[in-house]
Amino acid sequence: MKTTAVTKSDLEASVLAVPPLARNKDLSLNIEENRKLIRYLKDGGVTTLMYGGNANFYNLGVFDYADTVETIAGLADADSWVIPSVGPDFGKAMDQAKILRDMKFPTCMVLPLNFPVTPAGAAQGIARIAERFGRPVIAYLKTENYLKPEDIGALARDGAICAIKYAVVLEDPLKDEYLKKVLNSVSRDLIISGIGERPAIDHLRDFQLTGFTSGSVCVAPYLSTSLLHALKAKDYARAAEIRALFLPLEDHRDGISPLRVLHEAVTLAGIADMGPMYPMLSNLDDPAQLAKIKAAAGQLKQLDQAAKNEKTGAHKAA
Template identity: 55%
Template sequence: MHSDPGKSVVAVPPLARNGDLTLNRAANAALIRHLERGGVSTLMYGGNANFYHLAPSDYAEVLDMLLELASPATWVIPSAGPDFGKLKDQAKVLRTKPFPTAMVLPASGMATDQGTADGIGRFADSFGRPVIIYLKSETYLSVSSVTRLIDRGIVSAIKYAVVRDDPRQDAYLSELVRHVDKARIISGIGERPAIAHWRHFGLRAFTSGSVSIAPRLSTALLDALKSGAFDEAESLREAFLPFENARDEINPTRVLHDGVSFAGIADMGPILPLLSNLSDGEGLRVAPLARELHARDLARAKAAA
């Protein structure tokens, strides 16, 4: 397992289940192989895998499956939380597994800045390893709280996912990069803001859900950024926008989950409640977008062969 978040695109894939909501090992294996063949060596299982609604009693089984299915060279990052009760129990499971880190899912409501920092600290102490914090709102954790957690040595990285109308204009991220080593911060909202975060804030890694459909295109985008080929990066980014627009307008997790199935990569099956699969009408919109994105990815693979 490697520990460089910029070594590959950080994939945030969905999790496949059978009709009875048990884990579909074959489909999850197919998606992981698809990502690995496309150049992805970091898999982060969080919101798109619906870890928010994962039963604590199922946690160990999911972790063991991911460890078994991923290749030895792939870095698997599970999530925990978002509430403190889950964090407390999941830390006990995680510390028996060989994961170098885990991401703390962000809570919404019934939380304060000080209480969140305290809870993350207690989770990391119990886990016994540094963790990744997931910033989706600037009210979730203040920059001073983030820096204190880093100074304590319990934060390995930050997934930054605060959505802005213009990602180049972000006072919170500007403050964050002034106080935190940029190498610790991962652009966490897919391909859409990745170039702006790279060029304007110096971030050198990004997460993606749509990489599950088009790993070669997403990997090529990262490679273009690394080489300073920003025009090429912009062109590659454009390929993702129709599907990403549908994700933003309907629901990012639901569209990605069913999009992987529509593209023919793996049958992801039902999404774990309290979420639900796309309606027929939503599916009619999403299916051609997923297939087109996948077709572009296959065309790139063919051209490179």
Template identity: 55%
Template structure:
């Protein structure tokens, strides 16, 4: 696992995969399936794994957190940057801070807490976490009501933020006043497009963001890696063609829920069995699984041709 200090080049060197987390039927961590998914991603050129919402860390028992950290550190390749998440509530944030202090992770992501929270309160929580751990963190912006651009800019100036995962979903991502304001306050090289392949071209081409996160990359890492490279090199027509292969699975995620669909897609594609999901989440109903299976297998088949 990569343990050196985070630089801006780390953000651009790879798509930031946001994988699900495999479990056995008794809900214990499934090391073998998680390893298979990691190696699948690494074989497709992915070198950054961000464990957050898709891994259902929101619902992880703090008592299991240390074992989870040990597992992902041990399984990751030597040059793979593994980023765990913390929070979202303050109590969990600080409990996990105490566990992280004995580990070598160079950064973590703070999960967003929409309620009950305020922007200034969230910023205060991040300050207390970074004081406790000595880590700079990735801030996760999922709405326009909580953490504000001025809050983020202040945290950046204080040396507490290494990057921002920007994941505000809009029908027209090219018309984004919040992102425009954020980029007036924060270096755009620190802001990552955080909603997968669908808005990635707009975010990188129009707003100049340096990289993007993806869940569907867990099924098709080669195409997502090629998409990032094409965008960095300004080959936008090629980027549009590469992205098109991801839209059927992304449509399923939008329709049925991004977390359970990705969980099912990795299993249905045959890459690795993700098993059950932690409560308070649940796997897709059987009636939805067939559509996801078709989309996932078609995407994997396409990726194998690249």
């Protein structure tokens, strides 16, 4: 597992997968099913694993935290990078950062708190969490009023943050005045698009962000990796073709629940059995919804395997 300091090359080397966590009926970690998902991602070219919202780290406690992150790290290959999350509340984040301090993770992501929080308080909290951790952290921006751009810049200059996951959802990602202000305060080399494939083209082409995170990469890792490669090559027509393949599943995620749909999609596509969701979330149980998710996830997985097989066959023929 990667243990060295975070660089721009790390942020752009792989799609940053944001996978769910597989659990047994008693809510303990299902080691074999988590291993299946990690191997499936690696086979598709994904070497960065960010455990945050989709893994429901929001509700992960302190007493089982060390065992959880150590187990995940133990499942990753030597050349993979595991990013755990802390928080979202300050007290829990500080306790978890203290646990991580004695481990070899080069960074962690601070989950955003919705309430009670102020921009100045969030900036102060992130700085203190990084100090407790002993290494720079990743800030997670989901709303425009969570951190002020000037405070983000100060955190970067002080060495408190090594990256920013930018996940402010807008109807038109190109009309993002907040992101423009953030880019005036901090190097774009530190910022990754944090909302999956849908806005990735706009974020990397027009704002020159460094990389992107994805949940649906867990269903189609080869295609998501191909999208990243197309964007880095500035082949935006090809990137648009690949992104379109993700939209049916992404539409279900946006229309129902990004976390809950992804959890079921990985299971229903036959990739790994994710089991029960960790409280305070619950599994989807509407048969009509599950049927639509199964169809979309199954189709995306088939497209992923076909693209991978076509590429492999081309290499063998050459």
